[in-house]
Amino acid sequence: MDFPIVRRARQTVPERNGNGPVTNGTIEDRIPHTQERDLPGGANWVVQKFGGTSVGKFGVEIAEGIVLAGLKQNNGQRIAVVCSARSTGTKAEGTTNRLLRAARDTQTGTGSKYGDVVEALRLDHIQAGGSAVSDQTILKRYTEDVDKECQKLLRILEAAQYLEAVTNQTMDMVMSVGEKLSCLYMTAVLQQRGVEAVYVDVSEIVDFANAGKGLGDEFYKNLARVLGERVLELGDNVVPVITGFFGKVPGGLLEQVGRGYTDLCAALVAVGLQAKELQIWKEVDGIFTADPRKVPTASLLESVTPAEAAELTFYGSEVIHPFTMDQVIKASIPIRIKNVMNPRNKGTVIVPDPQDELSHQKRSGLFRNRSTSYLLNHGADGTPSVRPKRPTAVTIKPSITVLNVHSKRRTRAHGFLMSIFSILDKHGLSVDLISSSEVHVSMALHSETALLSGNDDESLRIEDTALAGAVDDLSRWGDVDLVPNMAIISLVGRQLRSMVGISGRFFSTLGEHGINIEMISQGASEINISCVIEERDSQRALSVVHTNLFTFLD
Numbered sequence: 001m002d003f004p005i006v007r008r009a010r011q012t013v014p015e016r017n018g019n020g021p022v023t024n025g026t027i028e029d030r031i032p033h034t035q036e037r038d039l040p041g042g043a044n045w046v047v048q049k050f051g052g053t054s055v056g057k058f059g060v061e062i063a064e065g066i067v068l069a070g071l072k073q074n075n076g077q078r079i080a081v082v083c084s085a086r087s088t089g090t091k092a093e094g095t096t097n098r099l100l101r102a103a104r105d106t107q108t109g110t111g112s113k114y115g116d117v118v119e120a121l122r123l124d125h126i127q128a129g130g131s132a133v134s135d136q137t138i139l140k141r142y143t144e145d146v147d148k149e150c151q152k153l154l155r156i157l158e159a160a161q162y163l164e165a166v167t168n169q170t171m172d173m174v175m176s177v178g179e180k181l182s183c184l185y186m187t188a189v190l191q192q193r194g195v196e197a198v199y200v201d202v203s204e205i206v207d208f209a210n211a212g213k214g215l216g217d218e219f220y221k222n223l224a225r226v227l228g229e230r231v232l233e234l235g236d237n238v239v240p241v242i243t244g245f246f247g248k249v250p251g252g253l254l255e256q257v258g259r260g261y262t263d264l265c266a267a268l269v270a271v272g273l274q275a276k277e278l279q280i281w282k283e284v285d286g287i288f289t290a291d292p293r294k295v296p297t298a299s300l301l302e303s304v305t306p307a308e309a310a311e312l313t314f315y316g317s318e319v320i321h322p323f324t325m326d327q328v329i330k331a332s333i334p335i336r337i338k339n340v341m342n343p344r345n346k347g348t349v350i351v352p353d354p355q356d357e358l359s360h361q362k363r364s365g366l367f368r369n370r371s372t373s374y375l376l377n378h379g380a381d382g383t384p385s386v387r388p389k390r391p392t393a394v395t396i397k398p399s400i401t402v403l404n405v406h407s408k409r410r411t412r413a414h415g416f417l418m419s420i421f422s423i424l425d426k427h428g429l430s431v432d433l434i435s436s437s438e439v440h441v442s443m444a445l446h447s448e449t450a451l452l453s454g455n456d457d458e459s460l461r462i463e464d465t466a467l468a469g470a471v472d473d474l475s476r477w478g479d480v481d482l483v484p485n486m487a488i489i490s491l492v493g494r495q496l497r498s499m500v501g502i503s504g505r506f507f508s509t510l511g512e513h514g515i516n517i518e519m520i521s522q523g524a525s526e527i528n529i530s531c532v533i534e535e536r537d538s539q540r541a542l543s544v545v546h547t548n549l550f551t552f553l554d
């Protein structure tokens, strides 16, 4: 479908920059310690979650330098390991993506294409095991288990092809094989090094009566309890290696929780065991003021709040799945982001900020008092805090298309917005950022796969069927245009709400460096200021914002 593509830009007037004090106290004061909590039976668990690329590239280092080293500390600490599906290169080419592609291939009628994917995955895992495990008994058992899982997977895919349907449940069953193979591998690698590792498949664990009611608090509470019980059954010296896939959940794990679900699984295990810490191991030292691979001067943050971590993840810095924090923080379990390549580094801790708690307590019911910024600028004794305020991090989300709708004024404003949102809902499109006036609405939509294709305005076409359908329906309500190849740049930080002039400084920094702002959204979240820019300006925008708003603020 062809559509007019229009490019416009709006700039803001810069505000004065402000500076000032922040919260008092050290991070260690803020981390809840085991002895402060009521733990049953002296539990001393640390739950270690390893991401797909970490298991894919550093399986042996994880076993020796992290798990075994942790056990040798001899402080009564127990370790539970949770793994995602392996990726030996990038996540895009990893096991989960290949499995999802195999499931889709069953519907394209290209015969055995999915069979090739399964065989490639089988060989990949067998080869990885072969190079990390020399004990023939362990290796034989591992190879047989991998073969068995791959045969089962083939049968599921054949059934989907025969039935000409891939349901959410089928997709989940196929996807779960990634975590199963990965955990079989880590179990064998640990056993080879003398660890009493036991493979724990939790992919079928959801069978309790509540499952039908959706993924509410009760569901997660039950799931955490059952996961904890399953691990505790294993005995005293065992290191459980738990599949980071806990489907089949009502509506499908992919649909309900989305990619990155292993973080949530690990969080629930931590809650079930009342662990003293949840560790999320990655290939970076922790959370930085900007993506350290793009901004070499970015600095490591000692701590961030759960809300900051969630905003950063949503707006492009894949730090931790946003559903994870809720579960763990409610149970007073700190989360630590650590680096598999540098295990000695302390990493970044995710803990709530007591000042945030304080400002929540001062709120009276529905109504919020802006004067809570006083609390953010003063210590508990009323003295002004002395540390300078600064944003926490800057992040970029690429692959954004801006969708603009100008009302034909056939309905009043509230009806207009209602119609727009019901159309987006009908087509399953979700909005990352929105800015609206009475008769105009601009929305930023994100998609990993191209929404549009074409090299210039003339040849641009809508690729995505959901977007094409939405544009068709929206055209009845107003004039629609699309702006492709955009990115969202977001400034995130708990102190932003009390930094007078920070938005002006953010936008003027972009403006002064010739970076055009297409759309602005501020205020919906007190800890995030975002705007849409052209994707080709992303790297430059990240650098100039980091240089001007992080380096020179003191």
Ligand SMILES: Nc1ncnc2c1ncn2[C@@H]1O[C@H](COP(=O)(O)OP(=O)(O)O)[C@@H](O)[C@H]1O
Pocket: 051, 052, 053, 054, 091, 281, 282, 283, 284, 286, 287, 288, 289, 290, 291, 292, 293, 294, 312, 316, 317, 318, 319, 393, 395
């Ligand atoms: N603010 C940030 N701090 C740390 N990492 C970031 C940030 N923004 C983006 N990243 C990127 O997030 C990725 C997280 O680490 P990685 O171990 O690769 O993820 P995963 O565990 O999903 O495999 C890194 O590639 C890093 O460059």
Ligand SMILES: N[C@@H](CC(=O)OP(=O)(O)O)C(=O)O
Pocket: 050, 051, 052, 053, 084, 085, 091, 096, 097, 178, 244, 258, 259, 260, 261, 262, 263
């Ligand atoms: N393997 C799943 C789950 C996951 O959490 O992965 P990772 O921990 O590598 O982000 C995915 O790719 O989404």
